[in-house]
Amino acid sequence: MSETIGYILLTVGIVFDVLGCIGLVRLPDVYNRLQAGTKCVTLGTAAILLSVLFFTGFNAISVKALLCIWFILITSPTAAHAISRAAHRSGIRLWKGSVLDRYAEDREGAEDKP
Amino acid sequence: MNVYIGLLILCIFMCLYRVGRGPTAPDRTVAIDILGTLVVGFCAIWSIITKRDLYMNIAISWSLLNFIGSLALAKYLEGRGFDE
Amino acid sequence: MKRFIHFFIIMTVWLLLTWSLNWQELLVGVLVALFAELLLGDIFPIEGVRIFHPRRFFWLIVYFWVFLWAMIRSNFDVAYRVLNIYLPINPGIVKVRTKLTSDMGRTFLANSITLTPGTMTVDMIGDHLYIHWINVQSPDIQKDTEIIVRHFERILERIFE
Structure with missing residues (x-):
């Protein structure tokens, strides 16, 4: 029974990983790639790590897997935030089909003042 | 299990495509960050197969080091010092 | 202590x-x-200790389930956009306002926004968060705040304020 749940979680995790990587290849600019990659790969890897709990039972391996889920859920969005901010500050423009960019407007306004 | 490992290797090759082709430096940084998260998943599957906790130790330290590496690359792209 | x-x-x-x-x-x-x-x-952070108050801890557990549901929805959203041949995206960076004051509450809010449907935090200046949205629905600050931030902020206020 618990092995079945483990296989289901493992399949869901791998499918989301593959989807995230397809997004990484297909989408047009850095920010959209970061969206697809961060969300899908984070949840996919968390599901794979959770499936360890159902395969091995409650022991040293699964406790470490749960801690690893916690670390990934904290660190992955923070890294995405840092990379997107650095990309914007180093002058990478948004994709040409983008609608609006309030951040660039506000930053240019702030740089003109002093 | 072989199918799962094959699919993960496919993912890793898609990331490597983005590392090689990425038009700008942030694209490559994103791909490297995601590659690190995929390696954590790889370690988890390997620890299911072998039932040893050695691979989970690798996964934990890999996830933390990958985070620090991404932050360092982001700071480098921003062109500032490491003090902030 | x-x-x-x-x-x-x-x-x-x-x-x-x-x-x-x-x-x-x-x-x-x-x-x-x-x-x-x-x-x-x-x-x-000092707020890290205050979470162990029973009432805050209860809201933390409620927040966890809300967050998990939003995260699963976001994954299906991204999967739909990626697998569609025409790439139905309409990206842009919008600006929203937050009422939270504590550092840890703001960190939780920014990370939650990154993991929920189609939104990603780019920067925070003062009270304003700049959010990259994969499908911009309106350029208005008030309306975006209602859509993106409000449902997380209501629970986070009870945990960290």
Whole structure:
């Protein structure tokens, strides 16, 4: 029974990983790639790590897997935030089909003042 | 299990495509960050197969080091010092 | 008291990581925890201790389920956009306003926004968050705040304020 749940979680995790990587290849600019990659790969890897709990039972391996889920859920969005901010500050423009960019407007306004 | 490992290797090759082709430096940084998260998943599957906790130790330290590496690359792209 | 709670948290993580009660492991754990506490105790956020109040802890558990549901929805959203041949995206960076004041509450809010449907935090200046949205629905600050931030903020206010 618990092995079945483990296989289901493992399949869901791998499918989301593959989807995230397809997004990484297909989408047009850095920010959209970061969206697809961060969300899908984070949840996919968390599901794979959770499936360890159902395969091995409650022991040293699964406790470490749960801690690893916690670390990934904290660190992955923070890294995405840092990379997107650095990309914007180093002058990478948004994709040409983008609608609006309030951040660039506000930053240019702030740089003109002093 | 072989199918799962094959699919993960496919993912890793898609990331490597983005590392090689990425038009700008942030694209490559994103791909490297995601590659690190995929390696954590790889370690988890390997620890299911072998039932040893050695691979989970690798996964934990890999996830933390990958985070620090991404932050360092982001700071480098921003062109500032490491003090902030 | 605050330092004791920090020591307790570090020691718990150490015990979970080693998963043994051998006296050598315990001795090294106590030494490492004391060392880490002496070095880094000052920059540990104060709000981290307040979470252990029972009422805040209850809302933390409620928040966890809301967050999990939003995260699963976001994954299906991204999957739909990626697999569609025409790439139905309409990206842009919008600006929203937050009412939270504590650092840890804001950190939780920014990370939650990154993991929920189609939105990603780019920067925070003062009270304003700049959010990259994969499908911009309106350029208005008030309306975007209602759509993106409000449902998380209601629960986070009860946890951290």
